[in-house]
Structure formats: structure tokens, C-alpha cells
Amino acid sequence: MKKLASILTMTFLAAPAWAKLPLEKLKMPPGFSISVWAQVPGARSLAQAPDGRVFVGSRSGDKVYVVKDGKVQIFAQGLESPNGVAFKDGKVYIAEISSIREYDGSLAAKLPLKPVRTLAQKFPSDTHHGWKFIRFGPDGKLYVPVGANCNVCDPGKDYARIYKIDVNGTSKEEVAAGVRNTVGFDFHPLTKELWFTDNGRDWMGDDRPPCEVNRLTAVGQNFGFPYCHGKDILDPEFGRGKKCSDYVAPVVELRAHVAPLGMRFYTGQMFPAEYQNSIVLAEHGSWNRSTPQGYRLTFVKLNGSQVEKTESFIDGWLQGDLAWGRPVDVEVLSDGSMLISDDKAGVIYRLTYKVQR
Template sequence: MKSTFLCAAVLAAFTGPVFAQSAEVPDNLEKLSNFQSTGVTEFTFVEQGGDYAAGIEKTLAGITLPPGFKIGLYAIVPDARHMAVGPQGIVTFVGTRKDKVWSVTDRNKDRVADEVKDFAPSLQFSIPNGPCFSKDGFLYIAEQNRVLLFPAAEFFYESPDVAAFNLVAKGDLIPVEEESFNHTARVCKIGPDGKIYISLGQPFNVAPAEKLDLYNQVGIGGIIRMNTDGSGREVYTYGVRNSVGHDFHPETGELWWTDNQVDGMGDDIPPGEINRQTEMGQHFGHPWFGGGSVRTNEYKGEDVPVDVVMPAVETVAHAADLGMSFYSGNMFPAKYKNAIFSAQHGSWNRTTPVGARVMVTFIDGEGNATTEPFAEGWIDENGEYLGRPVDVVSLRDGSILVSDDLAGALYRIWYEGN
């Protein structure tokens, strides 16, 4: 009875042209949108524990944290990228830059995952990096060039067949001719206004002049927002190189986001960024600025034709600041309330590697921000990466999860006191 009622309610909510299927959409999405079986019956399960897990635990023994904090392996999750924790606390969905979305479940609530399996295995995902949840339990997954919607994902995920719809059909998130292998890891969050915000990194190191009008029009090199029925799309943020993490301040509602800055200018410039956006339409400098106040070589001699908002925080050059979230839990000491926890993925071309750590950013009542390391040690004394953090989210108990796409794992950090 409960299942029948839920299906009827979802069908009632999602009729109309917003979810019309195009010829490009795989047949299985059309079937799932109509609550029809696809014939797929098998999951891919990821083994937990064993020698691989023991190796990760050995690495975690060398991670440094503030006094009273502990870190442990939560789950083995291949290619783990951005995460979305279900509002009911039942399951965490983990995106990848490949073709899988993973569901991670701690069934006995011992704060270690018992089961990791693929989500919606009958669908053909393409770089499903960015899952996010609405408060009422709707899961959104931002792909390279599509956004999918899964009503009641925490209810349906136990089955290979799940209720699934297009929010933005394949090929409509960006123009197909602008698809690229570079800077295509999308992220999304639901804002305090109830709209969904999606980042659209531009694919170049520095965006060329002939692309700027198109990019400003569709939101490439920016952050777009739309209603959660897919209507009302608009560009909210301009002048972004490649943002792969954003969240909203729990008290002010302001949008904060990380940005990865221009390569090829040396080891120590330009800085990475954490940005604070106070109103729609603000411009954050790309392509005239490569990071902070550092001008790009390509546009160095030109007047800047826009008013530029400089970053709230400049971070170490090339550390690759990615996923971030505000901390609203009750487990950590009071000073961490409403602080930003963010992941530095680590440099890919710096002479001496930097990053590969979790940062914490404290914000005062005036909006001024300062950043410091919180968890580090994933680069050893030889400069070898032992892990590369991607995203940070909170669990319902107030602990945080950190994803790592090099080790293929989620780590849990909790507080036990001094």
C-alpha cells in the first residue's frame, strides 16, 4: 500500500513537458520514468575489509588532526568523488568521474559502512560527479551534460530499478559542441531559496575571448540555478574558471564556493580561491584574473570590463580546492559551528606537491574568513600521494565524511574530546 501511494504521488508531481523524454535518452530512463521494470536484477558490490582496507588504515594512522579528533576508514568506494547524505540518514550516495554512482549504507549504525553497491545499475551515467539532496528526499545527480532526478531515492535504492527522471535532458545542460573531457565534474546544491545550483566549469586553462559571450549566456564558467522542476534557468555567478564545490552559509544564506585557478604561471601563483557571493550576477574575474589579483598572461594588457569580486580567502597555489560544506553538526567543539570544511585534492604539476588535505575556514560576523589545515598527511616525505581528498560532508551524528578518489575510500572524522 505504501509503495502504491508513493508511486502515485510521484507520478502526479512529475507529469508535463519538463520530463518529456527525447530520442537521445536511453530507453531505460524512459522505463524508469514510467515505473517499468528494466530487467536488470544484479548489483555490483564492493568488498569491504581485507588487505586493501588494512593498507588504507595504515595510511590513516599518519594523518594529523587537532587534539580530540579521530579518523577511520568508513568505506571502500572506488573513484569516490562528491557525496550526498540522505536526509533520513539511511544511505550516502557517492559520485564518480566515470560511469558509476555508489550507494553506501551503514546498516548496524556502528559508524562503518556495511554495504557499498552501485546505484541505478540499469542507467548509463556519464561523469556523474555531483549528487545532491533536497530536504524532502529528492536526489539530483549532475552529470557532464545532464541532470537526473530521483524522487524518494532512499526508498528506492535497494532495488536495481529506481524512479528516475530528467531534470535537464542530455545535451541541454551545455551545448553539445562545448562538451569536453576537461573541467566537466559538476556539483550541485539546493539553496535556501529552494532552487538547485549547478557549477559549470569552462574547459580551457584560460577561456578564449571568442567563447566569452556564449559562456556568459549559458553559464559555462559560472554557476547556474533553476527551479527543481527544471524551469527558470538563469546564470547566478560569472567569472569562474572551474568550481567543484559550493555551499550556502547556514545563517546568511550566502553562496560560498571554491575555484581552481590557472596553470602554467609557476609554482607559487596564482592562488586558489574560496569565494563569497552576496548577490546574483556578481563576477569573480576569470579570464582576466588567473586567481586572486594575479592577471592572466592572455589578458594582461587589457582593461577589465567588469566589476570583479575578489576571493574571501586566497589558498596556496595549485592545491586544487574542491568539495566544501558548512558544518552545522553538534559533535565538534563550538568554534567549528558554521565553519567551512573543504578538500584540497593536491597539485598535479607543481615541483613540490602541495594540498592533499582537509582545510577548515572560520568566518567572523563581518564575513571575514581565515583558513587553516584540519587534517593532513596524505603526502609523504618523498612527495608521494597516499590519498587525494575530494569532498567533505556531515553525517547526522555530527561527524564528517571525506572522500578520496585516489585510494577509493571514504574516511570518517569524529570528535572524542581531549
């Protein structure tokens, strides 16, 4: 009996931290359910391999993790804000502040790994908005943003931009300018156009300016930062003598300070038909608004490339003025379910749908 009691006590003490998360407070449409899929410290950007492994970046730590069949391992460590992760052709790419490293992505590799090489292309070393989200485009190039090195300023030619690079060469092409800080983007499943979230500037009040979802229709377009915010708000300092009509307006104006990060087009078969080829994005949540907002998933319904509606999808990480979780990125699995990373709770959730009878 003493041995049994000891085993029960050890089991109780070993209960995972996520077991105490109040998942019942999350509100979502009928038929959807959410559970903890993995416990990963500071879980941020997500990328998956064809074999089902999921790579998980972190911003405040120095590690990138890999999750396979419920097992979490350190994939690489000793890195500087390794927020961005991408997988292509058996290789894993990790974005630090000023560089991108390539790793062996094979199943046989012994973890944790050392990088095979550092890519030739370099980026600024500023830590302000320096952490990166990266993703391969339909053209095979790796898309890499460089955020503004300030809250609001005229940052110069090397900042507030999105680039694409050839990982096997030295090319580095600017594809978009006037982008304050995007930490999430995806390519439309049909048109292959780049869509991205962008975080609005601070210190213009609780409700201005809006955060954004943008659509790139031509290489070289300028989205207005720091001169114009949202569709028609000139910056009180840098907007003098400018016109918002000279810049590309966002396709969606989100609420101010909600900090939209990861976004994906839903291409699975599990969710209802209205989600197909439409956007799910993570609002990480405000940090300097008198009444907090964000801390939720948002659904942007598209008809082709036209926005039909924008609405709350999953809400409840914010309770009153306190948040117990902060969603960061989303990723669609092969079975049609969706992963959601949360860097505050230190977990990855799995969202599923079952038809109601």
C-alpha cells in the same frame, strides 16, 4: 583443524584493501580521530538523505553508489562522469557532463535504478572541466556550475559560470560568472549566501595564481576569470586592458595548484565551538607543480562572514612527493561527525572528536 585453518585463510585473503591505508600518518588537532567508514571506488561528491543514506558520485567511473548502515551498493550505472549528487523531497539527482537525471530516492526502490527522467535544462558537452558538483540552495533551486572548457581562455557566455535551475520546470538562471572551475560549494548557515571554491589556472609558475574561496553577495557578480586571478593578478594574456578592481575578489587566497574541491560549513555539535558555522574544505592536490602541495583538509575560521584565519586541518595524505590519498568532498552527519571522500584511496573516512581529559 583443517576446516578452521581454511576459514582463517579465507578471512585473511578477504581483508579489505583499506586495511593497509596508513591512517596513522594523518596529522590533525588533538581530540580528532579518523577511520575508514566505507570502501567506495573513486569516491567523489557526497549527499545524504534524511534517513542516513549517503549517495556517492564518481568522476572516472560510470556509477553512483549508496551507503547505508555500512553496506555499499550501486545506485545507478552507465553514466558519464556522474560526479554530482543531490537529494531532495525523496528524489536523487545525478549530474553528468551535459544533463541532470532524476531518480527514485525511496528506500523501497530496487537497485541499481534507471532514471525517472532527464531534466529539461541542458549544459555543454565539453569534458574539459565538464564534471559537476550540484547542491540545492535555501531557495529550493538546484545550483549547477559549468567550468571553463580550457585551462585558460575566453570561454564565451556558456562557460565559467554557476547557474540555478528549477527541477520542476525549465528555468535556468545565471547567478555567477568568471568562475573557472568550482567543484564544491555550500550556503552560509546564517546569511544563506553562496560560498564556493575555485581552481586557479595552470602555467603561471609554481606559486601563481592562488586557488580561491569566493562569496556571492549578489546574483550576477563576476569573479574575474580569465582576466584576473586572486585579488590582484592580471592574466598575462587575457588581462590586458582589464582592472582587477572591476571583479569580485576572493575572500580567501589559497596556495597555488592545491585544487580545492568540496567544502561545507560545519553545523554539527560534535566538534569544538570554533568550527561552528566555519568552513572545512578539501584540497585535492596539485598535479603539475614541481613540488606537490595540497592533499589535505583546510579549515577557514569565520566570524560571521569575516575570515579570521585559514590553516591546515588534516594533513598527511602527501608523503614527500607521493600521495597515498586525495580528499575530494566533506559532509556533516547528523551526529556531528564528518565524512571525507577520497577518490585515490577509494574510501570514505569518518572524522570524530572527543574531548580530551
